[in-house]
Amino acid sequence: MDYILKVLPAIPAASAVSALIDYLIFRRNKEKWKNKSLGQKTAEYLLTGWSVMFVYVTQIMSFGNGLGALFNLRPLRMFYIAYRYGTVNASGVWQFLLNIFMFVPLGILLPIVFPRFRSWPKVTAASFFTSLATELLQLLSRRGTDIDDVIANTAGGMCGFALLVLFSRIYEKVSGKKTAFFCSGRRIILSMAVLFLTAVPFIGLKLSDGSSKYGNLYYGHLVPDSLNIQCVVNDQGKTRTIYKYVEKESLQQLETRLQKDSGIQGSWKMGDGTDTLAELDREDGSALFIFPWHTWTVRYSHPASAGSVLPKEKLVDLAWKELNRFGIREQEVAFREDDSEEYGDDLVYLVFQSIEDTDDRIVYGDITVSLTPDGYLAGIYDTRRWCGKAGQEECISAAESLEIAGDVGVGAWHDQAMVTGVTEGYAFLPETGYLIPTWEIKGYLNCSDGTTMAWNPEIDAVKR
DSSP, rough: HHHHHHGGHHHHHHHHHHHHHIIIIIIHHHHHHSOHHHHHHHHHHHHHHHHHHIIIIIISSSSSOSSSSSESSSSTTHHHHHHOOOOGGGGGHHHHHHHHHHHHHHOOOHHHHHHHSHHHHHHHHHEEEEHHHHHHHHTTTTTOOOOOHHHHHHHHHHHHHHHHHHHHHHHHHHHHOOOOOOHHHHHHHHHHHHHHHHHHHHHOOOOOOOTOOSOOOOOOEEEEEEHHHHSSSOOOOOOEEEEEEOSSOOOOHHHHHHHHOOOOOOOEOOOSSOSSSSSEEOOOEEEEOOOOOGOOOEEEEOOOOOOOOOOOOOOOOOHHHHHHHHHHHHEEEEEEEEEEGGGOOOOEEEEEEEOBBSSSEEEEOOOEEEEEEEEEEEEEEEEEEEEEEEEEEEEEEHHHHHHHTTHHHHHHHHEEEEEEEEEEEEEETTTEEEEEEEEEEEEEEEESSOEEEEEOOOEEEEEE
């Protein structure tokens, strides 16, 4: 969708440029132009327009986030990642699909405009060499070159020609008239085979993406060129416990409790179900929000800080007082850290981590209390989820998690990752409600400019 939104503003200018090029190539000879059918004239303009938009998209329009690799010579690698780690970690497969769609018009229009391209070998060759030339130009301009783009574009051109043949055959059957596209039985079978084989990998992805009972963890870390392991890493797998979300109280009970504990009264509104379940907003700036999995936020209006700054110990004591007001006790959470530097405002953010952890239950998540420097409560953010034991699964070793971290993630970072530790952890998967075991990697990236940055991948430990 982002690509489509970027393309739309360019259509008016591209239409004008296409009209000029169409005139120079196809319309200057007025005698020939008069003898062409309306369909032929339309096809010529559309092919010109496609060419203009193709040049704009591949050579001019900016795209991506700058984290992608400069070139990829490993064909269909994104499909392997998608099948094994979920499409959440292989957005490139949808770009592959877009590249197929991009060349479908070429496979349809080129044979209509130029009769010499009315064969499979010529349409395939035209699609392949057009894409190859484009990728080589992108290599020179450092916009990124990918062998998968060539494969997808070639497949798209073939799919376009297959659709042209099949629709021509339908037209012949309905009208009783012959077309110029030689719709023989062999060509019909080949066209159907091309469309089927192109669709099969994506159908397989859709089916496999929902086949994981627990869901798929997103690997959003940068992928380095190499790993420098500076700690002892175990290479033996083990059995670990899986947990699943358990509803501690109903939505109505949670609404009633939050209003009582917060002192904020009013009427609840239903949320959209994805971002929020229920909302209560007041004109004075105070608000209550309940999110999926019954996490919640309370927000208060507060006066501007008077300039005085209370000691950290006093602020922690005030935060405990507010937590106690909401029924949250010392045996449930413990103060962990001041996280204020992560926020871009003047408030103090104190994080309290859950300490409820048994073999049969884990309360996963933290509570953050925000205060003004002089002690007024600004908000409480409770991200804890109650999860009960759901079974046990064989898990990969810490060493295997490093192999995954070095191969699956976001783009490519041409530096070395220094690994200082690998510890057991857990991650909550919102799409399924499971709390799965992970390996939490601690380390940093040595960047080519001499700086360092944190590198802390979280890897799904469940053996696939």
